[in-house]
Amino acid sequence: MIPLPLARIAEITSGALSGMADPRAVVRGPVVIDSRAVEPGSLFVALKGARVDGHDYAAQAIRAGAVAVLATRPVEGPSVIVPDAAAALAELASAQIRGLPKVTVIGVTGSAGKTTTKDLLARLTARIGPTIAPVGSFNNELGHPLTVLRADADTRYMVLELAARNIGHIKDLTRIAPPQIGVVLNVGTAHLGVFGGKEAIAKAKGELVESLPRSGVAVLNGDDPLVRDMASRTDARVTYFGHHESASIRAEGVTMDVRGRASFTLRTPSGTAHVSLKLYGAHAVENALAAAAAGYELGLPVATIAAELSEATPASRWRMEVTDRPDGVTVVNDAYNANPDSMRAAFEAFAVLGRGRRRFAVIAALRELGEEGPALNTELGRLAGGAGLAGLIVAGPDAGPVLEGAHEAAQAAAGLSSGPQQPGHGPQGASVPVPPPGAQVPGPHQAPPPGWHGPQGDVAPQGWQAPDGAPMPPGAPQGPQGNAGPGWHGPGPVGPGAPVTGPVAGPPPVGGPPGGAPYPQMTRIVHVPDAVAAAAELAGWLRPGDVVLVKGPRAMELERTAELVLGGAPQ
Template identity: 55%
Template sequence: MIPMTLDEIAAITGGSVAGDGTTIVSGPVEYDSRAPMPGGLFVAFEGEKVDGHGYAAKAIAAGAAAVLGTRDTGQPGVVVKDQLDALGKLAHALVQRLPQLTVVGLTGSSGKTTTKDYIGQLLARLGDTVAPPGSPNNELGFPCTVLKATADTRYLVLEMGARGIGHIAYLAGIAAPRIALVLNIGAAHIGEFGSMQGTAQAKGELVESLPAEGVAVLNADDPLVAGMAPRTSARVVTFGEDPNATVRAEHVTLDSRGRPAFTLVTSSGNAPVRLAVAGRHQVSNTLAAAAVALEAGLPVVELAAALGDLGIRSERRMDVVERSDGVTLIDDSYNANPSSTAAALRALAAMGRQGRTIAVLGYMAELGDQEVSGHAEVGRLAAELGVDRLIAVAGAAAVLDGAADVPEWTGSAIAAADQAAAIAAVTGDLRPGDVVLVKGSRYRTWEVADALRVATGEVSP
């Protein structure tokens, strides 16, 4: 965060100063009192079980310069009516004070965080870049990410989530992007948007936020995304495998570990690319990141080499762990929806050429009236791909019903009542060469992945 006095923060947020108004905040903005924040701003929220205001003194003693809350804590700070509103105003003011900053905003139904991480790695070759790991993409995490920018920051890469119409427009109002990327439209959150068209309407708010001199980066392989072009006055570039895409991949192949290689084709030249990350879907993610990096000025030859160096930065997203006993774990347990699960299953099938393929699939949330069909759909795909063992955890039982609809499938189906049962089912007879995928929405499916990580002592959970 760029240095600001409490008087300045109060003026920006419409709050009142508690203590000395000349106190300077120059460090990070955090809402967890345990996080290091030397010279930073501790945001105190009232929760159902814990009131952050009670931790204000602890945060100040640990190095925070001030507290942002809804009441005077007896510590230096600013008192506001609403902390989220105040953070949004503060983040907006910071962006306005950094004219050198290029804001990159991205959204989509799946792959947002991975692609954000890729973009951050590429743009860091051009200048100081803020693109923190994880998914801080809502009305709290988004402004906190913006506030990580400093006078040295050249690129600010911001993931934007939406659970309703107007959400992305609100975030874009905090930090207006110059480059806006829309990855895809899928069934994620369809229970909230009602249809994929409704999802597209919400996600398209991002390109509508662009200025005329901005750039919209759209997926040429997704009709709902490509169809957003008329919604912006900005220049449009496209990515994908469509022959008309501005930035595209040709001659895609996969190696024995599911890692793609392709020819990167651009208007400024072509170059061979070999990725170090697994999954056919990574072609689309890396093309999206490549399109953004080209717009930022990264030369094609350097870009192609940089794409080969990309790695996973955010935990539990296609994180491939090679165990010492010859078993491979694909930990993709952070979240799940039908399209992201389908991509993970295809990666499993591509990687499992030397041994058995085992999929541990947890419940997929927010599918609304498509909950049963969505789970059955991924079960059918798993069977069609020839997955050897399919373990459905707790609420994901419809996965097994879908697999049973594929008469030629010869794999085994296991219904696990909970995580412990799934762990027992998957760890009982693992052999060298086996590849295990763990995937699910955040219903503790990650416990299965952690059990597999520590089984031979490689990685601590």
Template identity: 45%
Template sequence: MIELTPAELAGIVGGRLFRPDGATIPDVVDGPVVADSRLAEPGSIFFALQGETTHGHEFAASAVASGAVLVVAEAELDLGVPIVVVDDSLAALSTLARSVVATVRSQGRLRVVAVTGSNGKTTTKNMLRAILERVGPVVAPRGSFNNQVGAPLSMLGVDRETRFLVVEMGASAPGEISRLVSIVVPDVAIVLKVGLAHAGGFGSIEETAKAKAELVTELPADAVAVLNADDTRVAAMAGSTRARVVTFGLSESADVRAEDVATTVRGTEFTLVAGQTRTTATLRILGEHNVMNALAALAAVREFGVGFDEAVEALEELARAERWRMELLAAPDGVTVINDAYNASPDSMAAALKTLAEVTRGANRAIAVLGEMAELGEYSDEEHDRIGRLVVRLNIDILVVVGHGARHIHNAAGLEGSWNGESVLVTDADGAYDLLRGELRSGDVVLVKSSNSAGLRLLGDRIAGVS
């Protein structure tokens, strides 16, 4: 973060600086801003936020013990460090992020790119970071810091040397992306896809589309909206933005598109086409859906003056999208594991299964280990059913369904006429591991896919022998 005196920080957030007896007020604070006391380190600033069941006040002492030199809280706390007392810590966090980004931006160096979509945000963010790091200092969130807390915390990582800020903007309810855009209006905004992720919070895919469109509706005319030409709901957002529109996709109408996409267990190759430019790209990341993410990143960085050759070279060096996201693992016994169990929606589950089918193509056994897709609300049974039927239609050899919440995948597979008992329902990850331990053989390709809450990501590591 940029240097601020505690008094300046208090003034920005509309707070009152409280000095407990014996507390030393530092001349300036510029350390990392955290809301999780476990992430506090010497020099950090701790925001005590209200959680679902606990308040950050309960963890402020732990943050100070780990080195936090300033606490933003909703009460006077006697912790031996100065306290900025505010009415609403979350609102103060957003206000501070808005001010810090605006200050750095006023120097004329900082450019901001934001990403939203039902799937692919984190992968696209990592691709953007890999490319832009070749040009200058980049701030981008680690993991999926994309909500009302995580996004402002990520923004507060900028300092006066930062050239690029990459922000993920996720939402579980209408209005959340609008609030993030109000903190930092992007120079370039990417909308990847509208699907049923978090459908339980939105109620329908149409409402999900409205929420994702919040990213582009408030863009100024000198900004750029990078939209998926292959998703009709995303493409329609061109009519609701003042920004210049650039499209990406597989269709010939896209400004930045891919041709000749081919996926093997070694990676994904495609031809990048943009105007008169044609160049071959070979990603180490699997899947046609990740080609779409790459196209979005390539279209965005071109707006910052980054050439396609340099950008493609950076993408080709990217070893994986993120830990537990289409992560390719080679087990000592010759089994290949695609560990994609950090998150799951109907679209991403279908994309991962299609990738599994494509990389095996009858030459190797395809084994799918699937857990629950969370946060689907009333669509849950129907969408799990659809995935079960898709497994059969893709000729996946073995299906292992883990947990009661995913049972409709197993049930639907069994109802398909061509299925002959190749699906097994087990209670938990241990049951899946015990089953597979006696089943797997060299050459098998195993996809492990579920929402994070299903807890299968460590199962993929265990199958591959990764500690």
């Protein structure tokens, strides 16, 4: 931060000094909104939230070394009293930028990938000058000015992430720190219910390119039609990134390794270079191209860009973090947030990373989808239920549509239905013999009768119930109350229409019934109330070599699930 005396801060924010504040006392930073982050020389901004009022921590901040408190009412200790603390914070940040004329501001927005792209781009700009970038996803009306206020006289590049919860939000952020370069990644389904449609989302994201000066550069995803059309909304120079030949910065010959990391040839107008990403998932290529395009516009050589992209590892928490436990279980923690697009990308990456291994997933119902929420969550369930998982845990509230879609897809993937099976109707074209007349065909709550052949040679899933009087698979040991023994028993008494309340403890079954015909395996699907319960359920399923994906909306805090599965305490 540029050092400022309290008198100047009061002038910038239209505030009044209070609490015997010394007008000559100098704030040297940082500016913070959490009293626990106060350092000697800080300015503590007291914000009133739904559950916590920062004014209650003013005295604590002063004792920790804060020079003063930016507040909306008198507090114990030196303060600057303003009508609106958030607005005053924005004014202070705007003044900071005006005092740093040598800083180049780069804004990044999009429905998905903002944080990863920001981290990659900050790595590139650091090669050519001191750089400031947000910690994690500080991208709203509070995080944005707090990031700006970290800059000082040495700062040359400021890479900022801009989020929108409604029309006009990005425009407001660009007024705080006017960008010279604007990067737009994509227009997806995040906050669909808030905006009401993708066209409205595009309108909001396009506010970034509208703010650019004629001397600036708009870096646009040429593969996304709604982003490509934003070129008409700016007087700045436009450069496109993507996979299509029309993009000046593009990826050619993309391949994926066994861990789901992409390699490709980075092509630019002045040459090519090879990139091997350490980031997981094919969607990381789009983020890397966006960062490369902005870096290229700043004058970085293509070889330097490729080298930095190839060395980059996840810099922000809970975004495709891949960790191997000592027993060989791999946990993919992508729990920072989720929307329909990022869910699809995560499952695509997970399919590659988990190939040949038993795969499990912990997810939760998506939020802020408006009227389309139930349909999109049902589709999420179908995505997960049809992903070939050994087990799926759906955590938290409003899980009905997800569970419905998951059960539907899991039954279809196992080649099961409520009616007779026909030859060739199994997954992947496998042949399913037609049962003899009068034979019962397995439905969602039934165990397959002896002699019925499933398409993949797997045993029937745990938790299935056999109808009254139905024989168990040949040689299967019998359990109490007529349930089958290990590998075949259900959670309750066997009988017509008996409810399936969930799986029994232990991992999903493997192999086939002793001496019997193979049966199809269906994904085990359960619902739990929260992240901690998800970890407890998962602990009974996992064994060495398995792989787990954890992903859901931020409010579910599913990162706690990943941390507990990895053996640590939730953070």
